[in-house]
Amino acid sequence: MTSSQLEVQFGKVRINTAISKRERILTSTPRISAFDCVLPFDVESKGQILQAISVFFFINTRDIIPNHFIGCLDAQSMLVRSGKVLPLEVIVRCTLSGSLWKTYSASGPAEVRQVFGVELPDGLAQHARFSKPIVTFTTKAAFGHDETVTPAQATLHLEQWLNALNTDEPATATAEDASSIFKSPDQAQNLLSQVTDAALKLFDRGQEISEKSGLLLLDTKYEFALDEKRQLMLADEIHTPDASRYVDLELFRSGKIEHLSKEWLREIVQREESAFLKNAPEPEKNSPFVLRPFWQSDSFSESLAAGLSGQYKKLFARLFPELTPWDVVSAHLQPWPVDPNSVRSAEARQRLPSKVLVIGNGGRDYTLASFIEKAAEVDVVYCFPGRESWNGGKKASLNKLSSDQLVEFCKTHKIGWAVFGPEIPIAQGLAEKLRTAGIPCLAPDLAGAMLESSKIYTKEILQRAACPTAEAWTAGWAELKSLVEKTDGGKPPAHAVLDQYPYVLKYESLAAGKGVCLVFNENERKQAIEHFSENLAAWSADLAGRLAVDTYTRRIGEPQFLVEKLLPGREISAIALCHGEEFCLLPYAQDFKRRNDGQSGPNTGGMGSVCPVPLSPELDEQVRDIFRKTLKTLASEGKPYSGFLFAGLMVDDNNFAQVLEFNCRLGDPETQVILPGLGRDLLLNMWLTSLNLPWSGNPWAQNLQPNVVRHDGLQRCFVVVASPEYPNGSAPRRTLQIPENMKAGCNWIPSGVDAGNSTSAGRIGGVLSAAAHKEQAVRSCYNVVPQIRFAGENSAIPHFRRDICFPNLNGAPAAK
Template identity: 30%
Template structure:
């Protein structure tokens, strides 16, 4: 097939890697230097209409939309209007991620387990509510914040600071919710709006520093699979994924694409932290290298409402992703740092997340710069290989966490 992938980060590099290894012809916009080794980079304006026109002009068989901002802008709708199958939710359905207040209300309407919460459109009301709550407490910007915009406030002062930051923006809204304890896990479902197939469960590490400390980021490393019990997996299918798809359909906005459930395994069972409407990043860099079947075909089938979950097949291997982030991230990242990439062996991949070519030199061009992935028969070996590969990357001042996998006792050592 001829596939158009929209985006230019590590997630899109992983999607393209999965499509290219099945022999498909892949185009990408806006792309990055790593993607350019696998796909033809196409220059295009990035608004929904221009991207849909590009898909028609290039006569692609399916469009795969990566970042959430494109979904919220209606790229899938624009493609559908021109008869081009596009993998991802419509603009209306992407509200499940794009408006956290609406998403929480949706969960309540459909009995989907999540934390106790309240949503506020004014600073005074939010501050008054926080003042009546104990800490720690979770403060979320209700709008899209690229996986960030979340503060776990351990004091009233931290909570108030987070709220004042959110409401410094026009038309802001905040979700304030109870702090949940337990292991975090990401479960992704490929879906045509009715049928779905789950990827292996994974676990991201969101804060910048080891020990789950420091500011939130878009994700600093992933392990896959996470050791989810059969009972918890069945609960997630029956009480989270299935009722969410049924609820979206009942409300007139069937959800097709990737339904990403970020979950907390609480003492009371799995509860939703938040939904995303696309592949996670960096979860995609861990999950998609384990996919043995044809991603492009699955995306086309899901877009057309004909997904056969039995055809979606993953390896029994494990994967580990180590993010190399720029100095200054998650604040103002330093750009233009020279990058020297080592040779990679079998089962090793370096995905480009924020890179550029400048006068023939590969440089950093974002916060999370590289996603270093390794695949092995077990998680400890995958971690060892991923860290060894990351340590061979030439990247002055790079930030990385040395405790990926530590929450479940995994460790980077040869076995």
């Protein structure tokens, strides 16, 4: 078994490594999480204590329900059986504490009934003890916080999950010992009552044992799974102080509370909120940002770490007087089923660096940073230049640095990885500079960047790769100019194709999205040439030596143009992460380029997007073929491409796709709807690509087909909010007002917003929403978008399209 075959998941506080289809290794770390963050300190002995407590209770509850524990490999690693984990967390409580108390005290028993599905009398005090323990449920959310649900909602949730499970892997009728729950029509109902029953018995056992040790188990959380025979088993952890509240029993009886669990830390942090500055990074000596943007003081961290370690040790000593965690687990040691070094090296290989740099300052780049930030082992995501308004969470912008200072910054701060958003910094050679400084970069090299910066080169590659693309010719600037400058005799000195309308005239190199003109007649040709004439000075960065990348314009020393046959049809785009000849396609997204409803008005950078968009299998195969052939040609010519590759395609009425262009990056606003639905497998492949290592096979990853990344299955919709002037003319700075509490499932993704919510670009940002159904996603998005306003009376109103996802084409001019 090689380390590349082990699938490693870094949880907030545990590492979960699949060593085969049937077995996993769970490693407890000294990390601690609270309030959805991994806190910036380690808690001494925590990993050992947690493992020992879990092992003890797994052993002492086997008579109630089987569990996933097989044996211990060392003081912090245990071998467990794999299973399909139920999408519910089951909470058992014997007192009115935690989130139940919060709801009860704030909104009363009616709300508790509504949210938790639990009947409670009026007038209970905090920590009031119930006559018997009660069970509540939360869903394990694919994104965001876990959500409390009533038993009825939990049943529905289980039913959906079971249906999906049965579709994926129908239960074999021959399996004699398959649990009876799958033979019943009310399988979800039965499963839920099994779970409830088991949870109550487990909790009773936990209370019985802890009471003998002078402790009261107030509440705890269980997770269950179905094993390979589809029998219910207890998974995750059991009765650990991370997932339970323990208090001193004697003190509790006299009306006092001493927490011997993570609650101890939560209470202090809530009391000392000023020290827990989640959204306000403090400047630090010699560095523009603190390492962990959400903490103010090191000594506070140290005191919390030591204090919590003390409480955990105290709990352990109560449960196991005179024993060490090692005493509790040592009898259950068993030999490693795989070489421990291969597990450790798989972990190391699949561990992202703690400090990552994202290049860019647009909405796409914000989304990239947010995507990387989700990795538990990443401490900080620096953004260059980023925007001050992004600071918070793990993001910290470096907008005060020049690009030379950036390389220095990366070296002194030991940045482990740089991920590029936009194309210009790549073409300018920033990725090459960082690579020279020893920092792995996710960006194509300069040869790869030519796919975007030289349209003539791209056309040559496409032709050599035998990819379908429009016929084209090249023309120099002098040749074009001669068409409008009346020369003697009026003889056309230029290529005949320039008279054969319609065609597309494209400036060869980078032109900030404005280098393409459609030409239908002589007049439009004249306008196009005038347009180029006005802008060429600004565009000719390659001629002026501001680009490091090669172009024909630079080679010839004169601006070059591509004259391309106009292809009719509809435009689609496809993005793939590429590494040599390997590639994985991201889910297809659709963006809406026209400014106004009904696909009308001028072209823009994009007014909205949706994902995923289904493509017919034939078309999907054509797209794959285009990537396959292009990457193969590039590799065979000694220029293997690595990084994201964006293909703009035109699909005609016969469902035949041809390549319009390539971009060497993720698209904006497609990224905003694509990345949030993707997970660690893409992130890991991005990292391996940057290291120039082959992608791991992840042979046991569920539902993983070749060249496809796993998607969370949610529909996403993104509506851009722009200044009313956009895209014509520059907008004045305005102050943006964003609703504080966005509807669940909605997020504000900023692009042109600076500190103090001051707008600084035409496209200001947008609202992203996610839901199970497209209609739902669109509806909740449009609930939020109109609430985004500019400050001040009589101020302008932000512009947005009202028909993203379902464009109203009735009576509107058709898109060209």
